[in-house]
Amino acid sequence: MDKLVIEGGNSLKGQVSISGAKNAALPLMASSLLASGRHTFTNVPRLRDIRTMQILLSNMGAISEHGDRFEIDTTDIHTYEAPYELVKTMRASVLVLGPLLARYRRARVSLPGGCAIGARPINLHLRGLQQMGVDIELDHGYVIAKAPRLRGATISFEQVTVTGTENLMMAASLAEGLTILQNAAQEPEVVALAEYLNRMGAQIEGAGTAEIRIQGRKELIPATFTVIPDRIETGTYLVAAAITKGDLELKGCRPDHLNAVIQNLALAGLSIEGEGDSLRVKRVSEIKSLNVMTRPYPAFPTDMQAQFMALMTLGSGVSLITEQIFENRFMHVLELKRMGADIQLEGRTAVVRGVKRLSGAPVMATDLRASASLVLAALAAEGVTEIHRIYHLDRGYETIEQKLAAIGARVWRESS
Numbered sequence: 001m002d003k004l005v006i007e008g009g010n011s012l013k014g015q016v017s018i019s020g021a022k023n024a025a026l027p028l029m030a031s032s033l034l035a036s037g038r039h040t041f042t043n044v045p046r047l048r049d050i051r052t053m054q055i056l057l058s059n060m061g062a063i064s065e066h067g068d069r070f071e072i073d074t075t076d077i078h079t080y081e082a083p084y085e086l087v088k089t090m091r092a093s094v095l096v097l098g099p100l101l102a103r104y105r106r107a108r109v110s111l112p113g114g115c116a117i118g119a120r121p122i123n124l125h126l127r128g129l130q131q132m133g134v135d136i137e138l139d140h141g142y143v144i145a146k147a148p149r150l151r152g153a154t155i156s157f158e159q160v161t162v163t164g165t166e167n168l169m170m171a172a173s174l175a176e177g178l179t180i181l182q183n184a185a186q187e188p189e190v191v192a193l194a195e196y197l198n199r200m201g202a203q204i205e206g207a208g209t210a211e212i213r214i215q216g217r218k219e220l221i222p223a224t225f226t227v228i229p230d231r232i233e234t235g236t237y238l239v240a241a242a243i244t245k246g247d248l249e250l251k252g253c254r255p256d257h258l259n260a261v262i263q264n265l266a267l268a269g270l271s272i273e274g275e276g277d278s279l280r281v282k283r284v285s286e287i288k289s290l291n292v293m294t295r296p297y298p299a300f301p302t303d304m305q306a307q308f309m310a311l312m313t314l315g316s317g318v319s320l321i322t323e324q325i326f327e328n329r330f331m332h333v334l335e336l337k338r339m340g341a342d343i344q345l346e347g348r349t350a351v352v353r354g355v356k357r358l359s360g361a362p363v364m365a366t367d368l369r370a371s372a373s374l375v376l377a378a379l380a381a382e383g384v385t386e387i388h389r390i391y392h393l394d395r396g397y398e399t400i401e402q403k404l405a406a407i408g409a410r411v412w413r414e415s416s
């Protein structure tokens with residue numbers, strides 16, 4: 001298993017190109033099941049999760065190629081299943097449920113099991129589908145879903161769910177009549193998916209607000225789409241500049257997708273200037289401790305919580321970081337403490353008391369964003385940090401060690 005070795009202490013300086021967003025590309029790939037033929041996506045990142053979705057779709061009969069563009073042909077779909085082996089490695093596999101039901105009227109999808117960041121059930125996806133007339137049975141760990149007819153419905157989510165909103169939006173695109181999704185997720189990835197579905201001929205209004213209206217169509221046709229930049233990768237490099245007293249220019253990003261993160265980092269002591277699709281970021285003072293609370297978009301994202309906490313470990317005072325989305329997303333805390341951080345957990349809040357320095361240590365990655373927080377802490381720490389179980393990082397950060405090395409980090413990968 002690979003590990004990442006980082007010798008901390010260098011200020012990061014230079015340019016970083018931001019990759020396409022994993023969480024936008026995955027639903028787009030799943031949506032290719034809605035229309036028979038050849039779909040073309042550009043700016044699809046080369047990541048393990050993208051490869052997993054590609055394998056999932058190819059098991060169903062899709063033919064795809066990931067070159068400069070990602071081309072996928074869904075003419076010969078013959079299997080309507082997401083098996084346990086793939087769902088357990090990537091929960092986003094559940095995104096095929098809505099499209100399979102919409103187009104083929106049946107699906108067999110493994111229930112996701114436990115997860116490193118919380119229970120993460122899919123009850124809201126299933127309840128919404130049932131409201132649209134889908135018959136759902138649970139059998140030997142699988143959701144067996146059938147939809148002789150798929151009807152539009154008014155579905156009010158009791159909790160905001162990103163992939164739940166995406167799944168139902170895709171199902172509703174080919175349903176009979178109007179579907180209204182209330183308390184829908186407003187994330188940019190949801191908006192991007194709606195734009196692609198509309199490009200295929202769907203009729204969706206309101207994506208990016210809490211109410212999305214979808215008028216079902218009889219048929220959709222394949223189209224072309226460019227994946228939006230990864231806002232979480234962007235935020236991670238912003239923190240890299242902050243934690244190393246660096247000076248970075250991030251190219252090919254969407255600053256408007258990161259307002260809450262940028263506002264907080266500015267308060268924490270960064271100068272951040274946006275121009276078009278780039279961001280220039282510099283540390284201009286000591287790191288100021290501040291409180292953040294994760295919430296659905298447009299508020300501070302849970303996917304930036306661990307990275308922000310790494311920064312706050314070196315803050316000038318006390319920071320309260322409250323996780324409101326996932327009940328167990330603090331696995332990085334114990335690892336950060338091994339590097340000298342002073343953090344106490346009180347329920348859903350981490351009390352982070354700033355320390356003068358972190359020190360390198362062997363640590364273990366537990367999920368994707370936790371891994372990113374350990375990389376950030378390692379970049380600032382004295383001495384050498386070895387991060388084990390780095391496969392988590394490969395799920396969501398494209399060529400991270402090359403990107404970091406190019407801006408002055410001492411980082412390399414070793415097999416252990």
Ligand code: EPU
Nearest residue numbers: 023092120121122123124125160161162163164325326368
């Ligand atoms: N929830 C339910 N029932 C459901 C669905 C969700 O109780 O049927 C709960 C979850 O347990 C959680 C909350 O609702 O407490 C929100 O979960 P959500 O469904 O929004 O999460 P998700 O769609 O499974 C996506 C991202 C995650 C990101 C979350 C929150 C993708 C592929 N994944 O997950 O990304 O953390 O939204 O923004 O889009 C990551 O990239 O590292 C990652 C985990």
